Amino acid sequence: MKKMSDLGRSLKIVLKTTKSKALSRFVPLRHIANEVRVVMLFAINYFNQGVPGFSLYRKLNLPNWYHDFSIVGIKTRTFREGGYDLSQKIKEPILFNYIENASGIVKARNGEKKTPSSLVDLFCADAYYSIYALHNDLVELAVGVDSEEGSGEGFVRGGVLDQADTISKICTLQGKLSLNKSDVMEYRGVFDICLCIGGLYHISDPLSLLRRISAQTRHVLVIQTIIPSHVNEETPFFVTPAPHWTWGSRFNKKYLIDALTGMGWTISAVDVKPMLVNSNEWDKLSLSLLCVKNPDKTVTEFP
Numbered sequence: 445m446k447k448m449s450d451l452g453r454s455l456k457i458v459l460k461t462t463k464s465k466a467l468s469r470f471v472p473l474r475h476i477a478n479e480v481r482v483v484m485l486f487a488i489n490y491f492n493q494g495v496p497g498f499s500l501y502r503k504l505n506l507p508n509w510y511h512d513f514s515i516v517g518i519k520t521r522t523f524r525e526g527g528y529d530l531s532q533k534i535k536e537p538i539l540f541n542y543i544e545n546a547s548g549i550v551k552a553r554n555g556e557k558k559t560p561s562s563l564v565d566l567f568c569a570d571a572y573y574s575i576y577a578l579h580n581d582l583v584e585l586a587v588g589v590d591s592e593e594g595s596g597e598g599f600v601r602g603g604v605l606d607q608a609d610t611i612s613k614i615c616t617l618q619g620k621l622s623l624n625k626s627d628v629m630e631y632r633g634v635f636d637i638c639l640c641i642g643g644l645y646h647i648s649d650p651l652s653l654l655r656r657i658s659a660q661t662r663h664v665l666v667i668q669t670i671i672p673s674h675v676n677e678e679t680p681f682f683v684t685p686a687p688h689w690t691w692g693s694r695f696n697k698k699y700l701i702d703a704l705t706g707m708g709w710t711i712s713a714v715d716v717k718p719m720l721v722n723s724n725e726w727d728k729l730s731l732s733l734l735c736v737k738n739p740d741k742t743v744t745e746f747p
């Protein structure tokens with residue numbers, strides 16, 4: 445038997461009581477009450493079967509969201525409320541600012557170009573940053589790429605692309621945002637902006653991904669990654685797998701900046717902030733970089 449919601453059960457009780465007592469003596473009123481009762485029962489059925497409106501309401505209220513989407517007027521409940529979401533909030537204002545800057549650079553460089561401005565969002569999860577960019581008209585097209593399982597934390601990441609799809613439909617962005625469940629190492633296409641947020645430290649060979657990004661990005665690269673707090677910044681440092689994980693890698697700021705400079709990027713902004721809720725010294729700092737492509741570099745799809 446289907447599970448009855450509390451609301452549904454109370455409505456049924458009220459209707460049953462009303463029918464059996466007072467209304468049985470007043471035929472016209474009872475007739476109306478019956479009509480109401482039928483409508484109510486339909487509503488109860490719909491609730492129990494999860495019609496789109498109600499299942500959407502239920503989905504938005506589950507405490508399993510990667511982000512709270514209040515930035516587009518949709519309140520969603522994040523997992524590990526009061527912990528994980530605080531880390532997100534630390535990087536968010538910096539990254540919003542970088543994305544706005546990136547959009548300005550693309551508009552200035554593209555001039556009167558007729559092709560729509562585009563963005564690829566690698567390790568997109570729920571595509572929070574793509575949705576921010578599209579919702580605020582900072583780009584016209586966005587592609588999100590996420591494997592939903594590559595991090596070794598599959599139970600947390602499963603369903604993130606569905607969350608992206610749900611928000612994109614509510615915000616009527618379907619024609620503008622496409623979502624690909626695939627490995628970032630295989631993404632295709634040339635884009636004006638690349639977002640590589642919260643991902644590089646999840647993979648064992650970040651330089652190989654950076655080479656692909658450098659070939660396939662026309663103008664701006666926004667990177668955010670976690671870096672260790674206890675490693676000397678004078679010399680480049682890299683290790684794989686991440687010392688406390690069985691996957692991923694860890695590197696310092698110098699390693700990343702040297703690599704990017706060598707691949708034709710000018711680093712135009714750097715921000716380092718403590719990730720307050722991360723206790724392990726390998727995950728202690730959030731590094732964000734705004735990288736602008738040197739104008740002499742050509743773009744081409746990577747083989």
Ligand SMILES: C[S@@+](CC[C@H](N)C(=O)[O-])C[C@H]1O[C@@H](n2cnc3c(N)ncnc32)[C@H](O)[C@@H]1O
Pocket residue numbers: 566567568569570572589590591592593594595601604626627628629641642643646647
């Ligand atoms: C820390 S989350 C970052 C989410 C989002 N960009 C943000 O910062 O809010 C990392 C995401 O990368 C995805 N991921 C990890 N390794 C991947 C790979 N090799 N290819 C595609 N996605 C991957 C995970 O599924 C997860 O959703």
